[in-house]
Amino acid sequence: MSANTLSRILSLALLAATAECTLVMQATSQSVNSTSEPPGATFTVAGQTAVTPQTLDIPKDDYQISFRLNGYEDSSFELKRKMSTWFIGSIAMGVIASTIDLASGAWKEFETTDVRVTLQALPDTVQELPVSITSQPPGADIVIANRSYGVTPKELRLPWQPEERDKEIIFRLEGYLEKKTALLRAGKEVTGVLEPKPVAVTVNFSSKPDKAELRIDGRLQGKTPLPVDLTWKPGDKPRVAEWALDGYRPEKRDITRESKDVSVELQEVVEEIVLPLKIQPAGAKVVVDGTALPDGAKQVTLAWSLSKTKHTLILSQPGYATKSLEVKRAGAAGPLEVRLVPALPGNP
Numbered sequence: 387m388s389a390n391t392l393s394r395i396l397s398l399a400l401l402a403a404t405a406e407c408t409l410v411m412q413a414t415s416q417s418v419n420s421t422s423e424p425p426g427a428t429f430t431v432a433g434q435t436a437v438t439p440q441t442l443d444i445p446k447d448d449y450q451i452s453f454r455l456n457g458y459e460d461s462s463f464e465l466k467r468k469m470s471t472w473f474i475g476s477i478a479m480g481v482i483a484s485t486i487d488l489a490s491g492a493w494k495e496f497e498t499t500d501v502r503v504t505l506q507a508l509p510d511t512v513q514e515l516p517v518s519i520t521s522q523p524p525g526a527d528i529v530i531a532n533r534s535y536g537v538t539p540k541e542l543r544l545p546w547q548p549e550e551r552d553k554e555i556i557f558r559l560e561g562y563l564e565k566k567t568a569l570l571r572a573g574k575e576v577t578g579v580l581e582p583k584p585v586a587v588t589v590n591f592s593s594k595p596d597k598a599e600l601r602i603d604g605r606l607q608g609k610t611p612l613p614v615d616l617t618w619k620p621g622d623k624p625r626v627a628e629w630a631l632d633g634y635r636p637e638k639r640d641i642t643r644e645s646k647d648v649s650v651e652l653q654e655v656v657e658e659i660v661l662p663l664k665i666q667p668a669g670a671k672v673v674v675d676g677t678a679l680p681d682g683a684k685q686v687t688l689a690w691s692l693s694k695t696k697h698t699l700i701l702s703q704p705g706y707a708t709k710s711l712e713v714k715r716a717g718a719a720g721p722l723e724v725r726l727v728p729a730l731p732g733n734p
Contacts, residue, residue, distance in 0.1 A: 415445045418465065420501040424514050424543070427455040427505060431465070446494045453503050457511035461503045467494040507548075514543040518575040519555065526559040526580060538578070546571055584617040589641060591627065592649040598631040602641065618643040633692040654691040661686050661713070662721035670703040670726060690715050705729055 420429060422438040429436060431451045432444045438453070449465040507513045519528055521538040528535040528542075530553055535542055544553065550571065557565040557578035565578040591600050592611040600607045600614075603625050607614050610629065624640040627648060634652035641648065662685045663672065672679040674686055675697055688697050695715060699722075702708040706726035713722065 415443050416496050416499055417441055418444050418496060418499045418501060420451070422453055422455070422461075422502070423504045423516075424455070424458075427453040427458070427461075427503070429453045444496075446496065451501060453505065455505055458505035458507055461505050463501050463503055465501060466497050468497050469494060510548055512548070513546045515546055515571070516541065516543050517569065517573060518542075519577075520575070521557050521559070521565075521578040521580060523559070523562075523580065526557040526562075526565075526578060529556040529558060530554070544569075582620045584619045585643070586615050586617050587643060587645070588613050588615050589645050590647045591629075592647075593629050593631070593637075594649070594651045595631070595634075598629040598634070598650075598652060601628045601630070602626070604628075616641070654693060656694075657690045658687050659690060659718045660720075661688055661718055664721050664723040665701055666725040667703060667706070670701050670706070673700040673702075674698070688713065688718055690718065701726060 418431075419441045420431075420436070420438055422429075425438050427438045429438065429440075429451050431442065431449050432447070434442050434444070436442060444465075446467050448467055451463045451465055453461045453463070519535075519538055519540045519542060524538050526538045528538060528540055530544070538557070546553075552571060553569045555567045555569050555576060555578065557567070557580060559580055562580040562582055565580050567576055567578050569576045590611070590613050591607070593600075596610045598610045600610055600612065602614065602616070616625065622643065624642045627639045627641050629637045629650050629652060631652055633655055635655055637650040637652060639648055639650065663683065665672070669682060671681070672683055672686065674688075679686060686699075697713045699711045699713060700708065701711070701724055703726050705728060707729050709724060709726060711722075711724065
């Protein structure tokens with residue numbers, strides 16, 4: 387065999403191999419996925435009958451696929467073919483390559499391999515429509531028309547009567563308030579945002595001394611000691627408790643969800659009054675409640691409160707009789723005028 391003959395044989399073999407490019411890459415049939423809403427529809431294509439959803443290997447040709455489902459109108463889908471992009475390469479390779487692709491049918495492909503149809507319900511048909519139901523937090527029981535449908539999150543197909551436009555969905559989760567939400571017929575998803583249940587906490591309030599008026603956030607609760615039931619929700623701010631008792635300074639405390647026993651020790655209101663002193667003779671020594679005033683003091687500051695209702699003043703001067711006085715709150719307006727009596731024999 388001559389070199390020229392061998393070269394021609396090899397060239398023809400290479401051409402034949404490359405000519406089958408489209409045939410190898412695309413073959414003569416394609417997988418087509420068919421779905422319907424609702425699913426379960428029967429369809430026939432290329433002599434094959436199946437029920438949606440289904441994927442079939444179909445020879446490349448033009449088809450009109452009909453879908454049928456009891457209670458729904460028939461529907462059809464035009465599955466058409468087009469020229470494969472691989473066939474353009476075959477044309478570029480020459481007549482042999484393109485002829486092989488044309489003869490085998492490998493030159494064509496489907497415009498789509500995803501066939502989807504939505505079936506229309508007949509007037510009296512009960513439809514089953516899909517819906518995605520979720521809740522925050524998840525794990526809530528789903529109740530529709532007194533029937534439980536599991537817990538969230540859930541993908542469901544719910545039956546709808548011909549005239550039914552919406553459904554009431556109830557979400558129930560321990561520790562949270564029941565949540566009711568309307569689902570419209572056209573709705574594809576619904577979410578229930580659950581609110582935590584309030585928690586009741588009993589707080590014991592007291593004071594020293596007792597019988598103080600107690601207010602919480604400005605509302606009178608009664609007199610101490612007393613228990614108060616407070617209701618809390620997550621995220622609630624602290625509440626303000628106030629104690630008030632005549633003769634004592636008011637007290638405030640922040641009350642939180644963790645508070646159980648809250649007590650305050652009330653401090654007496656102290657009033658200070660300046661009492662002018664007019665003592666004869668001048669220069670007398672003045673002792674108030676055991677504390678001596680500076681020499682020549684012209685006044686004394688006296689503190690008054692519920693427990694301090696009187697003060698004792700002792701006045702002394704050499705050569706005069708020592709005098710002891712009891713000053714009460716009513717007499718504190720002053721001035722205090724005192725004349726010491728000279729000391730006589732037998733009268734110290």
